[in-house]
Amino acid sequence: MTETSALEQITATTNNIPANVEVDNSYENDSSYGDELSSYSASLRSSVLEYRHENGRRYHKFRDGSYLLPNDESENDRLDMTHELCLLMLQRKLYLAPIKNPQRVIDLGTGTGIWAIDFADQHPEAEVIGCDLSPIQPTLVPPNLKFLVDDIESEWAYEKHPFDFIHARNLLCSIKDFEKLIKQCYRSIKPGGWVEFQDWDGYPYSQDGSLEDTGLQKYFSEVYGAFEEAGYEARPGPKLEQWFEDAGFVNVHVEKFAVPLGVWPKDRHLKKVGTWMRAQAEAGYEGAALAALTRFKNWTKEEVIVLASQARADSRNRKIHSIYDFYVVYGQRPEN
Numbered sequence: 001m002t003e004t005s006a007l008e009q010i011t012a013t014t015n016n017i018p019a020n021v022e023v024d025n026s027y028e029n030d031s032s033y034g035d036e037l038s039s040y041s042a043s044l045r046s047s048v049l050e051y052r053h054e055n056g057r058r059y060h061k062f063r064d065g066s067y068l069l070p071n072d073e074s075e076n077d078r079l080d081m082t083h084e085l086c087l088l089m090l091q092r093k094l095y096l097a098p099i100k101n102p103q104r105v106i107d108l109g110t111g112t113g114i115w116a117i118d119f120a121d122q123h124p125e126a127e128v129i130g131c132d133l134s135p136i137q138p139t140l141v142p143p144n145l146k147f148l149v150d151d152i153e154s155e156w157a158y159e160k161h162p163f164d165f166i167h168a169r170n171l172l173c174s175i176k177d178f179e180k181l182i183k184q185c186y187r188s189i190k191p192g193g194w195v196e197f198q199d200w201d202g203y204p205y206s207q208d209g210s211l212e213d214t215g216l217q218k219y220f221s222e223v224y225g226a227f228e229e230a231g232y233e234a235r236p237g238p239k240l241e242q243w244f245e246d247a248g249f250v251n252v253h254v255e256k257f258a259v260p261l262g263v264w265p266k267d268r269h270l271k272k273v274g275t276w277m278r279a280q281a282e283a284g285y286e287g288a289a290l291a292a293l294t295r296f297k298n299w300t301k302e303e304v305i306v307l308a309s310q311a312r313a314d315s316r317n318r319k320i321h322s323i324y325d326f327y328v329v330y331g332q333r334p335e336n
C-alpha cells in the first residue's frame, strides 16, 4: 500500500477508521524510527514577560494559573514535534479549509508560533496574528506576522475588524469553554470566512484490548481526570462539529484521523505517525501531569515522575496498541 493510499484510508471522513490497524510483528528494521523583527503586542508590559517557576518547570505568569502545562524549552520542543506530527497526518497541509486569498488571519493559542510562521510564509499577502498567554515565540519571523499576549477565553474586541480565517490547534486541556470560544470566532469572522479547529479526543483506546489495565491507561485517567475536574475540556475533538453547528457555521466539514502511539503498526505511514506521536508524548508526560496533579490532586512531584515513567515505558511496549483520535473541523460563516 502506498503512503497516500494508507493515509486516505485512515483520513476519510468520520466513521471510516479501519476496524483493525494491523500490528507489525516483525521487530527488526526499527532503526530508522527510533530580518524582520516581529512586534509583540504594542502594549506588552514587563509583567507579561514574568514567569512562574514550580517543580523545576516554567509556567506563564500572565493570567497566572489558567494554563497548566509548562512553557519552557523542553515543552516548546514538544510543541514543535507535535507540529510535525500534524503536518504528517495532513499530507503537509497547514489547514484543510478551502480559504481563498485571506487578508486577515489569527492563530489562537499559537504556542511557539510555528504554525503561524509557516502560514505567514505561505501567504505573504495576509496579515497574520498569533495569540497566546506566553510570549515564547521567536522574534525573527515573517514581516506579515505579529504575536500578541492575550487570553482567548476573555471577551474579544475583533468584531469591528474581523478575520478571513481563524485557526486553533491542540487546545485540549487548555480551554474551559470551547462553545463560547467558537461563538466568539463566529462573531469575529467575516461573512464567507472560515474557522478551523484541529483537536483531539485526549483519551486513548485500543482495538484489541491491549491498553486495558496498563500504566498508560492509568496515566490518562489520572491526569485528564484532574484536568476535567478542574474544568478543562480534554476531549474537544468529537464535540467540535456540534459546537460549530450550534454557533451558526455552515458547510461544516469533519475529518477524523486515527493516530497510533509507537512503532507497533505494520503500515509504514502509520508507523511513522506513531513514531512522532511517541516522541512528543514521551517529551510531555511529566510536564502535562505536574501542575494538574500537584495543584489539584495533592500528588507529590515524585509520584508524578513515577506515573510519567510508567506511561513512557508503556509507550515503548510494542504489545500495547493505543490509538488517539484527531479531528480537523472547519466551517464557514454564511455569506449574508
Ligand SMILES: C[S@@+](CC[C@H](N)C(=O)[O-])C[C@H]1O[C@@H](n2cnc3c(N)ncnc32)[C@H](O)[C@@H]1O
Residues within 6 Å of the ligand: 060, 066, 067, 079, 080, 082, 083, 108, 109, 110, 111, 112, 114, 115, 131, 132, 133, 134, 150, 151, 152, 153, 168, 169, 170, 171, 174, 175
Ligand atoms: C498545547 S499548546 C498548542 C500550541 C499550538 N496551537 C500548536 O498547535 O502548536 C496550547 C497553547 O495554548 C495556549 N493557551 C492556553 N490557554 C490559553 C488562553 N486562555 N489564551 C491564550 N492562549 C492560551 C498555551 O499557552 C499554549 O501555548
